[in-house]
Amino acid sequence: MNPNDEKDLIKKAQKEPEVFGKLYDKYYPQIFGYILKRVADLEIAQDITSETFFKALKNLWKFRWKNISFSAWLYRIANNEIANYFRKNKKYSISLDKLKEKGFEPISLHNPETEFLKAQEELKKHQDFLKIQEKISQLPIKYQEVIILRFFEKKKVKEIAEILGKKEGTIKSLLHRGLEKLKELVK
Amino acid sequence: MRKEDLIKKLENIKTPEIEIQSHKERLKVALLSSGYFKEEKIMNPIAFWTKRLVPAGIALALILAIGFSVIQPKLQIAKAMEIAKKDPQIQQLMKDYGLEIKEVKLQDGKAYVLLALPEEKLPSGLTKGRVRGPGQFFIAYKDPKTGEIIETCGSVAEIDLKKKRVGKLELIGKEKINLPSLTEEEKAKAIEIAKSEPKIQEMIPGLKESEVDVKPLPPFKLRLDEDPDEGIKVIPADLEKIVNVIFKSRENEFVVTVNLTENKVIGIASISTGKIERPEKFQEEFPSQFSDDEKIIKEAVKLVAESEKIPYRCPLKLLGSKINFKSGKPTKIQLTLSCGEKVFEAKIDWQKKKVISFREK
Numbered sequence: 001m002n003p004n005d006e007k008d009l010i011k012k013a014q015k016e017p018e019v020f021g022k023l024y025d026k027y028y029p030q031i032f033g034y035i036l037k038r039v040a041d042l043e044i045a046q047d048i049t050s051e052t053f054f055k056a057l058k059n060l061w062k063f064r065w066k067n068i069s070f071s072a073w074l075y076r077i078a079n080n081e082i083a084n085y086f087r088k089n090k091k092y093s094i095s096l097d098k099l100k101e102k103g104f105e106p107i108s109l110h111n112p113e114t115e116f117l118k119a120q121e122e123l124k125k126h127q128d129f130l131k132i133q134e135k136i137s138q139l140p141i142k143y144q145e146v147i148i149l150r151f152f153e154k155k156k157v158k159e160i161a162e163i164l165g166k167k168e169g170t171i172k173s174l175l176h177r178g179l180e181k182l183k184e185l186v187k
Numbered sequence: 188m189r190k191e192d193l194i195k196k197l198e199n200i201k202t203p204e205i206e207i208q209s210h211k212e213r214l215k216v217a218l219l220s221s222g223y224f225k226e227e228k229i230m231n232p233i234a235f236w237t238k239r240l241v242p243a244g245i246a247l248a249l250i251l252a253i254g255f256s257v258i259q260p261k262l263q264i265a266k267a268m269e270i271a272k273k274d275p276q277i278q279q280l281m282k283d284y285g286l287e288i289k290e291v292k293l294q295d296g297k298a299y300v301l302l303a304l305p306e307e308k309l310p311s312g313l314t315k316g317r318v319r320g321p322g323q324f325f326i327a328y329k330d331p332k333t334g335e336i337i338e339t340c341g342s343v344a345e346i347d348l349k350k351k352r353v354g355k356l357e358l359i360g361k362e363k364i365n366l367p368s369l370t371e372e373e374k375a376k377a378i379e380i381a382k383s384e385p386k387i388q389e390m391i392p393g394l395k396e397s398e399v400d401v402k403p404l405p406p407f408k409l410r411l412d413e414d415p416d417e418g419i420k421v422i423p424a425d426l427e428k429i430v431n432v433i434f435k436s437r438e439n440e441f442v443v444t445v446n447l448t449e450n451k452v453i454g455i456a457s458i459s460t461g462k463i464e465r466p467e468k469f470q471e472e473f474p475s476q477f478s479d480d481e482k483i484i485k486e487a488v489k490l491v492a493e494s495e496k497i498p499y500r501c502p503l504k505l506l507g508s509k510i511n512f513k514s515g516k517p518t519k520i521q522l523t524l525s526c527g528e529k530v531f532e533a534k535i536d537w538q539k540k541k542v543i544s545f546r547e548k
Contacts (some may be wrong), residue, residue, distance in 0.1 A: 017219040024218060028211050037202055046210045050217075057218055119205045126203045133195070151197035183193050 003069075010070055014061050024053060027071065030079050037152045038082050038144065040133045042119050048085055052078045068162060075149075075163040085140050137186040143178030146171055216453070217482065220508045239528040264291045267298030274353040277302065277344060286341060292411045292419050298348055299419040301411050303341030341409055353367075369430065374401040374470060379442040384452040391441050391455075402500060429453070465511040483537070485509045487520040491533045496545035497526055523548070 013020040026121050031052055036045040039137055063073060125131070145164060149155045157175075161168045268288055271277050277300075280286050287300040345355040369377075378399055378529045381387055388394055401455075410424035427448040444454040484505065492503055507523035520535040530548040535541065 021215060021219055024215055028214075029206055032206065032211075033202075033204060036205060040205065042205070046207065050208070050214050053214060053218055115207055118482050119207050122205050123203050124202060129200050129202050131199060147197070151194075151200075152202050179190055182516055183188055186188055186193060187534060 006070060010060075010063065014063075020057065020060070023070070027074055028053070030071070031074055034075065034148070034153055035082060036076055036123075037096065037129075037133065038137075039085065040130055040137070042116065042122070042123060044085065048078065048081045051081050055081070060119055068165075072162040076165065077116055077143055079163065086141055092144075132186070135182060139181055140179060142174055143181060146174045147178050147182065150175060208278055212417065218325065248468070260293055263293055263298060263348055266351075267291050267293075268298055270298075270346050270348075270351055271300045271344050274344070274356075276356055277342075280342060287519075289341075289409070290402070290411050292413060294413060294419055296348060298346040299411055300344040300346060301341060301409060301421065302344065304411050341421075343411070365411070369401060370401055373430070375429070375431050376399050376450075377430045377445045379453055380445050380447075381434075384443075387441075387443055387452060387455060391434055393436050394434060395440075397436045400433045400435070400477055402431050402433065403428070480510060481519065483510060483517055484522070486534075487522055487535045487537070488524070490535055490540060491522060491524065491542055493546065495544040496533070496542055497531070522544060 009019055009023060013023050028049070032045060032049045035048045035052070037040065039045055039048065052074065056074055059077075063070070067074070079087065136147055140145070146160055150157075151161045155163070157168050157171050161171045164171065166174075261294045270292060271288060272281075280302060286304060288300055290301040291298055291302045292301075340356050342356055344353050346352070367523075378401060382394060391397065408424035409421050411419050414420055427446055429444060429446050429448075431443055432443045434443065437481045441455060443452055445451070446453050487508070488503060488505055491497070497503070504525045505522065506525055509521040510517050511519040511521075517537045520537055522533045522535070524531050524533060532544075532546055532548050533542055534544040536543045
């Protein structure tokens with residue numbers, strides 16, 4: 001989708017749910033994938049993804065393209081939610097699965113339980129990733145963000161700067177210091 | 188390890204590319220039915236048009252000129268919200284059930300504040316209530332004084348603006364909301380939509396032979412309405428008509444949720460026997476459903492007490508509990524217990540009736 005088309009879509013999405021649905025379909029894999037790489041837990045990733053998109057929807061009317069791209073804005077919201085999770089081990093009231101506590105079982109045309117188990121098995125196969133992610137998660141959040149965006153999300157420094165709302169020089173510095181610290185942990 | 192080697196390692200690691208389609212779908216439905224689109228437009232019409240159509244100085248003069256008749260009620264509404272938020276009982280409801288103030292209306296010197304779940308906490312049309320059936324939203328509230336189980340969709344607080352206090356706080360039971368009635372045509376349409384959905388035909392064996400019933404769903408969203416005779420009352424805010432089409436056979440019961448406004452199936456729930464109640468018995472069987480949970484918790488506490496995991500003798504006091512369900516059956520119980528001054532967390536495998544962990548918090 002070219003940027004102008006996306007700008008129109010976002011404007012319409014502020015009023016039309018079906019249009020928001022298209023944006024959601026486009027960005028869900030990216031955002032869920034990023035969150036999963038940050039937390040390495042499927043259930044938590046689902047919860048944080050839910051929270052991210054609800055916040056995005058709630059604040060969509062405030063979004064202005066000139067300040068930040070839509071993708072970077074979504075990553076920013078996801079980052080904030082992940083940071084909240086790490087800081088407070090926050091319970092996400094939006095989690096659709098939390099309704100199970102009250103006896104609600106989410107239903108969809110895909111069987112969620114089998115799918116979830118398959119996804120867990122798939123995640124377990126990525127042992128190299130899980131091991132390094134575990135080390136990365138021991139770093140301060142500011143280093144985790146830049147390392148994962150740079151190496152796992154393959155974002156450029158400029159893109160990372162946009163997402164985090166920092167200068168490119170700061171990002172480079174954080175990457176350098178983060179990698180130094182990670183090196184110590186991986187030793 | 189050298190930094191260059193670490194960078195190389197990070198660049199070459201194969202990261203998981205996993206997508207959980209069921210979560211994606213459920214979240215999408217929850218988002219699209221959350222109502223943010225309509226609400227955001229309504230929230231800021233004055234600010235929106237003032238910024239765009241009228242220069243600042245004229246805008247101020249205009250607001251002052253329109254002024255008192257618009258601003259005064261707004262001040263009273265703001266005052267009512269402040270009084271409500273300071274009331275301890277309302278604070279407790281907001282804390283325990285996550286209710287928030289949805290709407291305030293003024294009438295005869297009083298303010299009426301509607302408290303209900305925020306949009307993001309409302310179940311989507313695809314969720315199933317273990318007790319009430321699919322797509323239904325309620326808060327199960329146990330009156331701390333009487334022990335009575337109250338099934339409610341929210342609360343309305345009546346606020347005396349002169350005395351600056353909450354005069355009455357009433358839980359809104361479903362019987363106090365006018366449920367949408369269904370015509371025979373609507374029922375027939377709902378059945379037709381359900382039966383002609385290919386996925387439903389695939390999922391429900393013996394579809395043609397099943398007994399069929401159609402029931403309207405209580406609304407997810409509520410709002411206040413001013414009636415000159417009845418005063419302020421609670422009515423549904425949902426624009427769409429959503430119903431449950433219930434297919435019953437000897438072996439099983441399926442509930443298909445149909446959106447009659449959009450003419451489509453939005454979900455299906457398979458109700459296994461045991462914990463899920465049959466639709467016609469929701470009202471009288473809900474209290475016993477809740478007491479089934481209480482029985483489970485009581486038995487779980489007894490298991491912990493008898494497990495010899497507690498380091499010393501003391502009467503156990505239950506501070507909190509959580510039951511995890513799978514396919515309508517309890518699988519794990521989590522208890523928070525106090526023993527004297529110490530607080531413990533216990534986990535019980537309900538299938539094996541065994542305490543699997545016990546630790547001090």
